[in-house]
Amino acid sequence: MNRRNTPAKEAVLHLLAQSGKALSHDAIERELDIDVNRATIYRVLNQFCEDEIAHRIVAEDGKQYFAICKKCEPHEVVHHHFHFRCVSCDTIECLQIPVQYAVPDGYDVRHANCVLTGTCNACA
Amino acid sequence: MNRRNTPAKEAVLHLLAQSGKALSHDAIERELDIDVNRATIYRVLNQFCEDEIAHRIVAEDGKQYFAICKKCEPHEVVHHHFHFRCVSCDTIECLQIPVQYAVPDGYDVRHANCVLTGTCNACA
């Protein structure tokens, strides 16, 4: 499936890159300059994840958040870092802190979804 | 608000305790011996979390899972351990592995939601 460049993709990509944070679908829809249908935004975001342009985090609110973080560009085998959700400013950011663990024998970890919640330094 | 003992609460509590895993609402509804309304199950589960009898984990599927784990009974200030979701047997269990991190200055962590995903030793 060849990818095509479209205004919707460009706008979402730009927004994610420029925000530097993990954004939920509704935040993206709200902050986008142009009008893009909800379904389209989801499709674009899912495609970004498929193509490993962005990664997806599921927060405690059960919602998906999408982020592009340069630091994890060279996708490691276990490209996992903590995320921080600030309850005050309601944003999620990627922390450059690797998730460290040692699982019991026989366990095979393919993915990690780690979100810390609290207040960030800007809101302290 | 005084708590009352009811068949629904007892059944859910017993199921959670006996399963030893983190269960989603629908798994609970399915495995319960008695019929309990969906809304009631949610209310019971939320109450357990409020009373710190159980804890809630949100997995990558965006669903809430509830668990009672004896090991974390004496609720530490930061009572956080990893959870493991096995994609093969579709269960979530509490790992007795503490979540370790060092957040940047000014960040105040109140809660952690960490789920590792892969295959467990039973399914390897």
Added chain:
DNA sequence: TTTGTAATTGCAACAAAGTTGCATTAGTAA
């Protein structure tokens, strides 16, 4: 430039998870 194909989009309908208002039922303390 023009054209053809398939990727993309919008719309509407849908599914799943979870919550809530309200009337009824049922613990439990007095």
Added chain:
DNA sequence: TTACTAATGCAACTTTGTTGCAATTACAAA
């Protein structure tokens, strides 16, 4: 037994995310 109020069931609703389908549109090839 009684009275009070917590708990329940039901139905309606909200939110998040997905999907089928017809209409557009990006883009490579002619």
